[in-house]
Amino acid sequence: ILKGQRYIYSTRLSGDSEQHQGQYYTVPPSHFHTVFPHGLPPRYQQQVKTFNEGCVMVRQPALELISHLKRADYSKPTLRYLLYGVKGSGKTMSLCHTVHYCSTQGWLVLHIPDAHLWVKNCKELLPSSYHASRFDQPIQASNWLRNFRTTNENFLSKIKLRQRYVWTKRESTEEGQPLGELVDMGVSRVKSSSDVVGAVLKELRLQAGGTEGGFRLAVAVDGVNGLWGRTTLKKEDKSPVAPEELTLVHNLRKMINNDWCGGAVIATLSQTGSLYAPSSAYLPQELLGEEGFDSMDPFIPVPVSLYSEKEFESCYLYYLDRHWLQHPHSQTEEGKKELIFLSNRNPSVLERLCAFL
Amino acid sequence: MASTSGLRTTLSKMAASLTGLLKPWTPRVLLVRWSRYNPYYLEPEPRKEVYHIPETELTPEQKEERELKSVRPIKAATNSVTSSVFNDPVLSKFVNMMMKDGDKIIAKGIITQTLENMKRKQVEKYHKAPEGKKAEIECNPYAIFHQALENCKPVIGLASIQKGGKFYQVPIPLTDNRRRFLAMKWMITECRDNKHRRTLMYEKLSQELLAAFSKEGNVVKRKHELHKMAESNRAYAHYRWW
Numbered sequence A: 001i002l003k004g005q006r007y008i009y010s011t012r013l014s015g016d017s018e019q020h021q022g023q024y025y026t027v028p029p030s031h032f033h034t035v036f037p038h039g040l041p042p043r044y045q046q047q048v049k050t051f052n053e054g055c056v057m058v059r060q061p062a063l064e065l066i067s068h069l070k071r072a073d074y075s076k077p078t079l080r081y082l083l084y085g086v087k088g089s090g091k092t093m094s095l096c097h098t099v100h101y102c103s104t105q106g107w108l109v110l111h112i113p114d115a116h117l118w119v120k121n122c123k124e125l126l127p128s129s130y131h132a133s134r135f136d137q138p139i140q141a142s143n144w145l146r147n148f149r150t151t152n153e154n155f156l157s158k159i160k161l162r163q164r165y166v167w168t169k170r171e172s173t174e175e176g177q178p179l180g181e182l183v184d185m186g187v188s189r190v191k192s193s194s195d196v197v198g199a200v201l202k203e204l205r206l207q208a209g210g211t212e213g214g215f216r217l218a219v220a221v222d223g224v225n226g227l228w229g230r231t232t233l234k235k236e237d238k239s240p241v242a243p244e245e246l247t248l249v250h251n252l253r254k255m256i257n258n259d260w261c262g263g264a265v266i267a268t269l270s271q272t273g274s275l276y277a278p279s280s281a282y283l284p285q286e287l288l289g290e291e292g293f294d295s296m297d298p299f300i301p302v303p304v305s306l307y308s309e310k311e312f313e314s315c316y317l318y319y320l321d322r323h324w325l326q327h328p329h330s331q332t333e334e335g336k337k338e339l340i341f342l343s344n345r346n347p348s349v350l351e352r353l354c355a356f357l
Numbered sequence B: 001m002a003s004t005s006g007l008r009t010t011l012s013k014m015a016a017s018l019t020g021l022l023k024p025w026t027p028r029v030l031l032v033r034w035s036r037y038n039p040y041y042l043e044p045e046p047r048k049e050v051y052h053i054p055e056t057e058l059t060p061e062q063k064e065e066r067e068l069k070s071v072r073p074i075k076a077a078t079n080s081v082t083s084s085v086f087n088d089p090v091l092s093k094f095v096n097m098m099m100k101d102g103d104k105i106i107a108k109g110i111i112t113q114t115l116e117n118m119k120r121k122q123v124e125k126y127h128k129a130p131e132g133k134k135a136e137i138e139c140n141p142y143a144i145f146h147q148a149l150e151n152c153k154p155v156i157g158l159a160s161i162q163k164g165g166k167f168y169q170v171p172i173p174l175t176d177n178r179r180r181f182l183a184m185k186w187m188i189t190e191c192r193d194n195k196h197r198r199t200l201m202y203e204k205l206s207q208e209l210l211a212a213f214s215k216e217g218n219v220v221k222r223k224h225e226l227h228k229m230a231e232s233n234r235a236y237a238h239y240r241w242w
Helices: A029-035 A042-051 A060-071 A091-104 A138-151 A179-188 A190-207 A247-256 A284-296 A309-321 A333-343 A347-356 B004-012 B060-071 B089-098 B104-128 B131-136 B141-152 B176-193 B201-213 B218-232 B234-239
Strands: A024-027 A054-057 A079-084 A108-112 A217-222 A263-268 A300-303 B156-163 B166-173
Touching: A024 A029, A029 A091, A029 A138, A042 A054, A042 A347, A042 B104, A054 A091, A054 A309, A060 A079, A060 A091, A060 A300, A079 A091, A079 A284, A091 A108, A091 A217, A091 A263, A108 A138, A108 A190, A138 A179, A138 A190, A179 A190, A190 A247, A217 A247, A247 A263, A247 A284, A309 A333, A309 A347, A333 A347, A347 B104, B089 B104, B089 B141, B089 B176, B104 B141, B104 B201, B141 B176, B141 B201, B141 B218, B156 B176, B156 B218, B156 B234, B166 B218, B166 B234, B176 B201, B176 B218, B201 B218, B218 B234
Parallel strands: A079 A263, A079 A300, A108 A217, A217 A263
Antiparallel strands: A024 A054, B156 B166
């Protein structure tokens, strides 16, 4: 039973108008498998499965990003947006909201779910065939290509390659072939998948701002501070691998550079998956380090704060409506005050508290 | 008043009835694990409602109690006591029984994961059920936990009594505490022993609790077997002398 009209959820809400701040909008179920094969936080995925629907709260950082994207000039070099905030304040969810908006507007979305996954826990590290001192990561690259294919089905046949790529003595991809073939080749030939990723990124970068058949490119990277820093990977002689020596990281850094036009780069900082960073660090300077900050500079910082009172109310009413808050005391005023006290209005802490209450 | 050394010797063998001689003191050697306070110390009051009653509405006993509390020292509250509205004594007991090596954080974590798991399964069923069936599905994990525990509690127990050189299993009545203890113990041992090697504790526990809620599963089976044994040993019931 809704006490106030603080929260409305319906498919009619488009999710990008200012007056719906604090309210939830539903992502249509068909979009979940296409737009988000990877990239949603795992607890949110569980929540979508339990409630049988996916609702995202419209919050101020996402609205700010969307308004910037609407008004930006796409003939100028790309603008880079950086979402930062304390742990659990909703950076990844804001990123996913923006990614959904971009895909509804018909942009090509390049979503890297977590850059930290590429710099740690890699079982297979092959020396790269293209460049002698670099290393390939076949499993991560082929996984990402598969998800990329699911996200951007309709673009794969439209974009044609502008260059000839030679993989081995007998295999090459000619120019003029559709991008889909390149991606399929990367998925099937796992050994050269990292180089395929590099080729795909290069093609998209060249063709994004084009006037004939031009599309807009959104590069969404979560945990961008993993690209500059240290890795936990080791070479065969036990010496540490620097991030530059990984093909995937090298190509992604070229993507984040603002020397191309016709799109936007939206990035999130993340302390959760980061390596060798203290747990209290959340500001861009601390997490990106010297090198990262210099490469990302100039960027537009977007701070993500904890829930305001109105947003907390909205979240609380949403959980009540979905029958998630089951403890009899959690539905009283006193229980609500206790929830505010225990969670300090932090979105992820509140979610974890309400899970067992 | 007696001298201090004489007072100390009497105090060391003291019974609670000697309240007249009691004075606030702490022994030289403080026991930390199992706290043994001087009976002079009063119990702490963790509930918030007691302190919100305004002055005018207090009964004479409550006024007397408040005056006593302002004079006497009070024991330190244990870590498991909270003034939170979400505090549940039965659940705290279950957490303590699940705890190994004093690691309450892990035990509490397992229980919260269990409650979350149960709630997720039930809420998913609720949202997928047709309109008519929605009211029958119980989504509250605490209600399910309490009901499941009730369904596992045995009504009658067996005691081993020796008569004429032989030991007989005699049916005896059980106290409430004993019944609750047996239900919890059976639940925990069942979940620890009879499961697949790779299932986690919270997963198995949530399955067993949901089964016990609908009166199926191994724990209620064990309760029924105990009842059958007691029924079959009815003839020896007169061996009980208390």
